[in-house]
Amino acid sequence: VELPNYLQLEPRLYDIRSGSLTALAGSKVTLTGSFSRALAESSATVTTLPMEEEVFDMPSSDFREEQAAPPASKLPEPYPLTLNISDDRLQSSVIDLGDHHLEIPLTWKDVKGLDGPATFQLTIRSAKDQAPLSYLQGVERQIAILAGETIEFEVVGEDDFGLKELGLIWQGEFTKPSAEEPAKGSLVLKTGSPEITRLNEVALFSPQTHEIKPQRLALAAYTMDYLPGRDRVISEPIVIYILTPDEHAQMLKKRFDRLISELEDAARREQNNLDANRRLDQQNNPEELQKEDARKELAQQEAAEDQNAEKLKELAKKMEELFKDAARNESIDKDTMKKLSETMQNLKELGEQDLPEVERKLQESQNEKSTAEKSKKDLQQAIEKQKEALKKMQETIEKANDANDNFEASTFVNRLKRAASDEGGISSSLIDAMQGRGPQNQKAVTPLLGSIPSSDQIDPAHERLIKDLGAQQKSTTSDIRWIQEDLGRFYTRTQKEIHQELFDAMKESQIDLELEALQRRLEANQAFLSAIEAKKWSEQLSKWAKKLEGDKSGGGGGGGGGGGGSPAEKDFEFMLKVMRMVQKEQDIRARTRSLEQLMRSVELRKATPIELPEAK
Numbered sequence: 001v002e003l004p005n006y007l008q009l010e011p012r013l014y015d016i017r018s019g020s021l022t023a024l025a026g027s028k029v030t031l032t033g034s035f036s037r038a039l040a041e042s043s044a045t046v047t048t049l050p051m052e053e054e055v056f057d058m059p060s061s062d063f064r065e066e067q068a069a070p071p072a073s074k075l076p077e078p079y080p081l082t083l084n085i086s087d088d089r090l091q092s093s094v095i096d097l098g099d100h101h102l103e104i105p106l107t108w109k110d111v112k113g114l115d116g117p118a119t120f121q122l123t124i125r126s127a128k129d130q131a132p133l134s135y136l137q138g139v140e141r142q143i144a145i146l147a148g149e150t151i152e153f154e155v156v157g158e159d160d161f162g163l164k165e166l167g168l169i170w171q172g173e174f175t176k177p178s179a180e181e182p183a184k185g186s187l188v189l190k191t192g193s194p195e196i197t198r199l200n201e202v203a204l205f206s207p208q209t210h211e212i213k214p215q216r217l218a219l220a221a222y223t224m225d226y227l228p229g230r231d232r233v234i235s236e237p238i239v240i241y242i243l244t245p246d247e248h249a250q251m252l253k254k255r256f257d258r259l260i261s262e263l264e265d266a267a268r269r270e271q272n273n274l275d276a277n278r279r280l281d282q283q284n285n286p287e288e289l290q291k292e293d294a295r296k297e298l299a300q301q302e303a304a305e306d307q308n309a310e311k312l313k314e315l316a317k318k319m320e321e322l323f324k325d326a327a328r329n330e331s332i333d334k335d336t337m338k339k340l341s342e343t344m345q346n347l348k349e350l351g352e353q354d355l356p357e358v359e360r361k362l363q364e365s366q367n368e369k370s371t372a373e374k375s376k377k378d379l380q381q382a383i384e385k386q387k388e389a390l391k392k393m394q395e396t397i398e399k400a401n402d403a404n405d406n407f408e409a410s411t412f413v414n415r416l417k418r419a420a421s422d423e424g425g426i427s428s429s430l431i432d433a434m435q436g437r438g439p440q441n442q443k444a445v446t447p448l449l450g451s452i453p454s455s456d457q458i459d460p461a462h463e464r465l466i467k468d469l470g471a472q473q474k475s476t477t478s479d480i481r482w483i484q485e486d487l488g489r490f491y492t493r494t495q496k497e498i499h500q501e502l503f504d505a506m507k508e509s510q511i512d513l514e515l516e517a518l519q520r521r522l523e524a525n526q527a528f529l530s531a532i533e534a535k536k537w538s539e540q541l542s543k544w545a546k547k548l549e550g551d552k553s554g555g556g557g558g559g560g561g562g563g564g565g566s567p568a569e570k571d572f573e574f575m576l577k578v579m580r581m582v583q584k585e586q587d588i589r590a591r592t593r594s595l596e597q598l599m600r601s602v603e604l605r606k607a608t609p610i611e612l613p614e615a616k
Contacts, residue, residue, distance in 0.1 A: 001013075001014060001021075001023050001024075001027050001028070001029050001030075002027060002028040002029075002030075003024055003026075003027050003161070004024065004025075004026035004027060004129075006226050006227065006228055007024075007161050007162060007194055007226050008162075008194040008226065009161065009162070009194050009195070016031075016122065019120065019121055019122055019123060020122075020123050020125070021122070021123070021124045021125070022124075022125040022127050023097055023124060023125070023126065023127065024097075024126075024127055024128075024129055024161070025097060025098060025099050025126045025127065025128055025129070026097065026098070027097045028094045028095070028096060028097070029094070029095040029097055029124060030091065030092055030093075030094055030095070031044075031081075031090075031091070031092040031095070031104075031106075031122070032089070032090065032091045032092075033089070033090040033091075033106075034088055034089050034090075035088045035089075035090070035108070035110070036088070037088060037110040037111065037112070038087045038088045038110060038111045039085045039087075039088065039090060039108055039109070039110055039111065040085075040109050040110060040111045040113070041085070041108065041109050042083045042085060042090055042106065042107065042108035042109070043080065043083065043106075043107055043108075044080070044081040044083060044092070044104050044105065044106045044107070045078050045079070045080055045081065045104065045105060046078060046079055046080075046081050046095065046102055046103075046104050047078045047102065047103045047104070047105075048075045048076045048078070048100045048101075048102060049075075049100060049101040049102065049103055049123075050075065050100075075100070076100075081093060081095070081104065090108070095124070097124060097126050098126065099126055099128075100126055101123065101124065101125045101126055102123070102124040102126075103121070103122070103123055103124075104121075104122040104123075104124065105119045105120070105121050105122075106119065106120040106121075106122060107119050107120075129160070129161060129225070129227045130159075130160050131225070131230065131233045132157055132158060132159035132163060132223045132224070132225045132233050133157065133158045133159070133223070133233070133235075134155070134156065134157040134158075134166065134220075134221040134222055134223040134233060134234070134235040135155075135156055135221060135235045135236065136153055136154070136155055136156075136203075136219075136220070136221050136235060136238055137153065137154050137156060138152075138153040138154045139151060139153035139238055140238070141238050141239070142238065142239045142241070143238065143239075143240055143241070144240075144241040144243055144248070144251055145207070145240060145241070145242060145243065146242075146243055146245065146248055146328060146329065147207045147208050147212070147213065147214060147242050147243075147244075148208055148328075148587050148591075149206070149207075149328070149587060149590075150204050150205065150206040150209075150587065150590035150591055150593075150594055151204075151205050151206075151240070152202060152203070152204050152205075152590070153202070153203055153205075154200060154201070154202055154203070155167075155168065155189055155200065155201050155202075155203045155221045156198070156199070156200045156221070157192075157198070157199045157200070157221065157223035158197060158198050158199075158223075159197055159198075159223070159225045160197065161194070161197065161225065161226065162192065162193065162194040162195060162196060162197060162225060162226050163192035163193075163196050163197065163198070163199050163223055163224070163225055164191065164192055164224040164225060164226055165188060165190070165191050165192065165223065165224045166188075166189050166190045166191075166192065166199040166200075166201060166221070166222075166223050167186055167187050167188045167189045167190075167221070167222050167223075167601070168186060168187045168189060168203060168205065168219060168220070168221060168222070169185070169186040169187075169219075169220055169221075169222045169232070169234060170183060170184070170185055170186070170212075170217055170218060170219045170220070171183070171184050171217070171218050172184065172212065172215045172216065172217045172218075173215060173216045173217075173218070174215050174216075175215070175216055176422060176425065176472050176475075180213070182215055183207075183210070183212040183213070183215060183217060185210060186222070187203075187597070187598065187601045188601040188604045188605055189201040189203060189597070189601070190604075191604055191607075194226060199223070203597070204590060204593050204594040204597055205219065205240075205594065206590065206591045206594035206595075207240075207242050208591055209591055209594040209595050209598060210598070212242060213242070214242045214243055214244045214247070215242055216239065216240075216241055216242075217239070217240040217241075217242060218237040218238075218239055218240075219237055219238050219239075219240055220234045220235045220236065220237035220238070221234070221235040222234045222235070244418075245329050245330070245331040245414075246331060246411070246413075246414025246415070246417055246418055247414075247418070248325075248328075248329050248331075249326075249329055249331055249332055249407070249410060249411060249414055250411050250414060250415070252322060252325060252326055252329070252332075252407070253404070253407040253408065253411055255318075255322055256322060256340075256400070256403070256404055256407060257404065259315060259318055259319060259322065259400075260397065260400045260401065260404060262311075262315055263315055263347075263393070263396065263397055263400060264397060266308055266311050266312055266315065266393070267390065267393045267394060267397060269304070269308050269311075270308055270355075270386070270389065270390050270393060271390060273301060273304050273305060273308065273386065274383065274386045274387065274390055276297075276301055276304075277301055277362075277379065277382060277383050277386060278383055280294065280297055280298065280301070280379065281376075281379055281380060281383060285376075286371075286372035286373050286375065286376040287372050289365070289372065289375050289376055289379065290368075290372050290375055295366050298362055298365055298366045298379070299366060301362055302359055302362040302363055302366070305355055305358050305359040305362060305386075306359050308355055309350075309351050309355035309356055309359060310351070311351075312347055312350045312351035312355060313348075313351035313352065314351075315347050315351070316344060316347035316348045316350075316351050316352075319340070319343060319344040319347050320344055322340065323337070323340050323341060323344050326340060327576065327579050327580055327583060328580075328583055330580065331410065331414065332407075332410065333406070333410065334572070334573050334576055335406055336403055336406035336407055336410065337572075337576055338569070338572050338576075339399050339400070339402050339403030339406065340403050341572065342399050343396055343399050343400045343403060346392060346395070346396040346399070347396065349392075350389060350392060350393060350396070354385070354388070354389040354392060355389055357385050357389075358382050358385045358386045358389060361378050361379070361381050361382035361385060362378075362379070362382045364378040365378035365379040365382065405490075405493070405494060408486075408490060409490070409494075409496075409499075409548075412483065412486070412487065412490075412499070412502075412548055413545050413548045413549045415479065415483050416483065416541050416542075416544050416545035416548065417541075417542070417545045418479075419476055419479055419480060419483070419541050420537075420538045420539075420540075420541035420542040420545060421538075422472060422475075422476045422479075423476065423534045423535070423537045423538035423541065424534070424535065424538035425472075426469050426472060426473060426476075426522075426530070426531075426534040427530075427531045427532075427534035427535040427538060429465060429469060430469070430527050430528075430530055430531035430534070431531050433462050433465055433527065434527060434528070434531070466522060466525060466527070469522055469530075470519060470522045470523050473515065473518055473519040473522055473534075474519055476515065477512060477515040477516055477518075477519060480506075480511055480512055480515060481512050483506075484503065484506050484507065484512065487499050487502060487503040487506070488503050491503060498547070498548060499548075502544055502547065502548060505544065506544070509540070511537065511540070514533070514537065515537065517533075518530060518533045518534060518537070521533065
């Protein structure tokens with residue numbers, strides 16, 4: 001079988017004594033055969049078969065191209081195949097295999113005039129060149145990171161006949177209106193050859209390396225084979241949320257909220273376990289405690305304790321991951337980090353030491369070799385240790401709630417900053433539009449007038465922009481209402497004056513009503529007034545955020561220096577600084593590797609220039 005020229009592959013030899021061959025459409029097939037006696041004559045007829053029952057024996061792919069039904073047309077007439085005989089060997093002329101299956105019955109007669117025992121029925125199936133497959137592995141389908149982080153994963157490409165190239169492709173999307181262009185790009189990871197059917201490479205993707213700002217990013221693998229005209233085949237994408245520090249902090253707080261809820265559930269289970277153990281102690285004298293029924297109950301309590309200990313170990317791992325992620329974010333102050341660290345340490349001790357000790361005492365109370373008094377004493381010791389463990393769990397919940405309060409207090413600053421940024425973005429987008437720039441800084445648009453009575457008079461790009469900005473203003477107004485409500489509840493719980501002052505200031509300014517009026521101005525196409533109002537509220541929200549931030553830093557937040565604090569606090573602050581330095585070094589190393597990969601990609605593109613069609 002001579003494969004199509006574009007594959008640049010040597011001919012392949014197949015044993016077809018089974019009577020069946022599957023070959024790539026466009027191939028040239030030559031039949032050769034050997035017989036047990038010299039031949040006198042042989043004949044064969046090539047018949048084209050319809051494709052209704054198309055079955056391919058070629059390697060399949062989840063990303064294969066759709067097999068379009070062939071157009072209804074008259075099949076070619078059967079034609080005789082030229083066969084050359086040499087003693088006991090036979091060779092056919094070249095058969096051009098198109099897009100149809102072929103059926104070739106072969107008959108022969110030997111030099112003694114005897115016919116072959118039966119007609120040899122050969123079927124040649126025509127198969128299309130399947131699209132290559134590519135995928136990412138070793139990474140979650142959705143992931144949230146800071147812009148300075150680097151993610152590492154494996155990229156794999158596979159094809160039935162040969163791979164030309166393997167790489168990454170990405171497309172960004174801003175979740176809010178922005179005058180900037182969303183990220184878009186691609187990266188060559190590896191080049192192949194006609195003989196290579198599988199490529200794989202470890203990829204390091206750093207938003208900072210590619211100058212990608214916070215946004216939602218769809219990242220996928222792509223691969224190319226040698227079929228002329230075929231576009232890059234793109235894998236299922238993963239979604240990367242590149243977050244600002246304040247968005248990252250809010251995400252961590254939500255994770256912490258869930259973790260605290262799970263810890264409270266574990267504490268309730270432990271209280272129930274303690275109640276059950278105390279009932280066993282009260283209702284059974286030493287002798288009764290050694291009976292079969294009591295021992296079964298003790299075994300159940302031991303199992304329950306083991307389950308709760310495993311749950312706390314799981315929570316400790318989650319807490320450790322949360323702490324590491326929080327350490328990456330320098331907007332989270334050292335006091336919050338210290339409480340997170342204490343919560344993590346307590347969870348480790350509870351899961352690895354305290355509850356296993358209760359479990360051990362419950363196990364000893366079931367020992368058949370123990371005296372009745374010893375079993376009773378072991379149960380009572382288990383109860384005392386369980387009381388201590390439960391008290392420690394409650395203290396841990398209190399520490400976690402304190403850290404959560406700190407988290408929430410810092411999120412007010414971040415939420416106000418984000419609202420200020422949103423209002424500033426609305427104002428700058430309107431100003432750009434009035435200066436003749438459309439969305440994503442398109443130049444060739446009619447300047448937006450400051451006030452337009454009818455949408456029919458607005459450039460379509462500006463009409464779409466005003467609609468998007470109106471939706472953004474509605475969302476920001478809703479966020480401000482939530483901030484006010486949360487501030488009121490937070491002050492009620494913590495009694496911190498700064499939050500009461502801010503709550504009163506927001507209420508007095510009637511910012512929620514003013515932002516509603518701004519939304520109506522946008523809907524009425526009053527661009528100039530809307531730009532002025534949005535800028536005014538952006539500045540006011542920034543002032544409120546700075547006021548809260550100043551109060552927090554005045555209380556020793558942010559991991560700053562200073563000579564105050566106990567030795568333990570100073571030790572923790574030093575440890576936190578070292579930890580963040582280590583993480584920075586790791587991030588720098590990862591970004592350096594990512595940059596090296598980018599440089600290799602540029603060199604590969606220079607060495608093997610490939611005209612890439614637009615990604616579909």
